[in-house]
Amino acid sequence: MSMNKFGKQGWTPDRIEDVQGKTYLITGANTGAGFQAARILLEKGAEVVMLNRNKEKSREAIVELEKEFGPSTKISFIEMDLSELDSVRKAAGEVLKTVPKIDALICNAAIAQVPKQTFTKDGFESQLGVNHYGHFLLCGLLFERIEESNGRIVVVGSEGYKMGIKTIQFDDMNWDKNYHPMNTYCHSKLAQMMFAYELQDRIKAANKNTKVYVCHPGSSATSLIKNSGGLRDRIIFGLMSMTPLVQSAEKGAYPEVMCATEAEENLNQKAYYGPTGRMQWTGPVGECKLEPHAQDKTVAAKLWEVSENETNYEWNL
Numbered sequence: 218m219s220m221n222k223f224g225k226q227g228w229t230p231d232r233i234e235d236v237q238g239k240t241y242l243i244t245g246a247n248t249g250a251g252f253q254a255a256r257i258l259l260e261k262g263a264e265v266v267m268l269n270r271n272k273e274k275s276r277e278a279i280v281e282l283e284k285e286f287g288p289s290t291k292i293s294f295i296e297m298d299l300s301e302l303d304s305v306r307k308a309a310g311e312v313l314k315t316v317p318k319i320d321a322l323i324c325n326a327a328i329a330q331v332p333k334q335t336f337t338k339d340g341f342e343s344q345l346g347v348n349h350y351g352h353f354l355l356c357g358l359l360f361e362r363i364e365e366s367n368g369r370i371v372v373v374g375s376e377g378y379k380m381g382i383k384t385i386q387f388d389d390m391n392w393d394k395n396y397h398p399m400n401t402y403c404h405s406k407l408a409q410m411m412f413a414y415e416l417q418d419r420i421k422a423a424n425k426n427t428k429v430y431v432c433h434p435g436s437s438a439t440s441l442i443k444n445s446g447g448l449r450d451r452i453i454f455g456l457m458s459m460t461p462l463v464q465s466a467e468k469g470a471y472p473e474v475m476c477a478t479e480a481e482e483n484l485n486q487k488a489y490y491g492p493t494g495r496m497q498w499t500g501p502v503g504e505c506k507l508e509p510h511a512q513d514k515t516v517a518a519k520l521w522e523v524s525e526n527e528t529n530y531e532w533n534l
């Protein structure tokens with residue numbers, strides 16, 4: 218990319234101003250990039266509500282954050298398992314009851330490189346189910362609250378969108394014939410990104426104000442592969458993490474925090490933000506190169522329709 222709009226060092230949390238009184242929802246925030254995003258926002262005085270599947274890990278995360286920022290730091294969690302649509306519905310109901318204003322919903326949670334084909338409670342291939350369908354439904358159920366708050370939706374994608382098959386496999390969404398840990402993960406991340414760009418168009422057509430931004434954390438030392446990847450991938454990523462090819466989880470959080478907080482006039486919805494250094498895996502955070510297949514309108518429109526059918530949720534857009 219050409220010049221970085223945020224200077225040579227790229228976007229950093231020093232740019233965050235005035236998030237006091239703002240509320241950020243982050244999915245999968247008990248660890249990894251989501252946890253670091255919560256830390257950065259809390260340090261600046263914002264309120265963070267985590268949407269996590271694991272109660273115990275969430276309590277531990279809260280203890281750690283309260284230790285760092287004091288007992289009055291505004292951190293809480295609502296239980297939500299993205300691999301069960303019922304759980305997403307329940308969590309969204311709880312959010313609507315208890316969180317009056319959503320300045321940004323950060324769709325950060327994910328599983329990756331699951332070694333064998335597995336299914337969510339509702340029968341979806343697990344990566345597509347958790348990463349895409351779960352968030353698709355969550356965003357739909359919270360949309361009006363975000364709109365009323367003049368808020369944002371931030372979708373955490375992956376450089377994987379340009380690996381694998383680079384399109385949506387409509388004739389076999391569950392990968393019954395060709396399941397592949399990496400390709401199937403990449404498919405789910407591409408689906409999330411295509412959903413985001415399609416959502417922007419629908420918001421615009423409906424004359425609504427919610428902003429939707431797409432980013433990726435580059436290559437960051439989190440528990441992603443350790444949690445859901447197979448043994449071989451765990452070993453490879455473990456070794457890679459000791460090299461400059463992989464950055465800290467904290468740096469991996471910068472793009473999502475940037476998309477949630479940076480002034481609107483400095484961000485472009487049709488863009489893709491993340492580290493701009495070597496292979497876009499590490500380096501100064503700014504606008505990254507985006508391949509056109511991520512914004513293929515025909516595929517995105519079809520994916521929207523399929524996603525509404527599968528989640529049994531019709532958006533009001």
Ligand SMILES: NC(=O)c1ccc[n+]([C@@H]2O[C@H](COP(=O)([O-])OP(=O)(O)OC[C@H]3O[C@@H](n4cnc5c(N)ncnc54)[C@H](OP(=O)(O)O)[C@@H]3O)[C@@H](O)[C@H]2O)c1
Pocket residue numbers: 244245246247248249250251268269270271274297298299300324325326327328329347373374375376377406433434435436437438439440441442444469
């Ligand atoms: N790290 C990288 O190099 C990299 C590269 C490209 C993209 N990304 C993306 O970055 C984002 C953050 O990932 P990370 O690297 O920080 O991974 P991570 O450390 O594994 O964190 C992922 C989070 O998602 C949660 N999660 C997993 N399944 C869930 C479910 N069914 N319901 C609710 N929450 C669930 C996890 O909860 P538990 O703790 O309970 O498992 C965890 O809090 C993801 O969207 C990922 O695709 C990461």
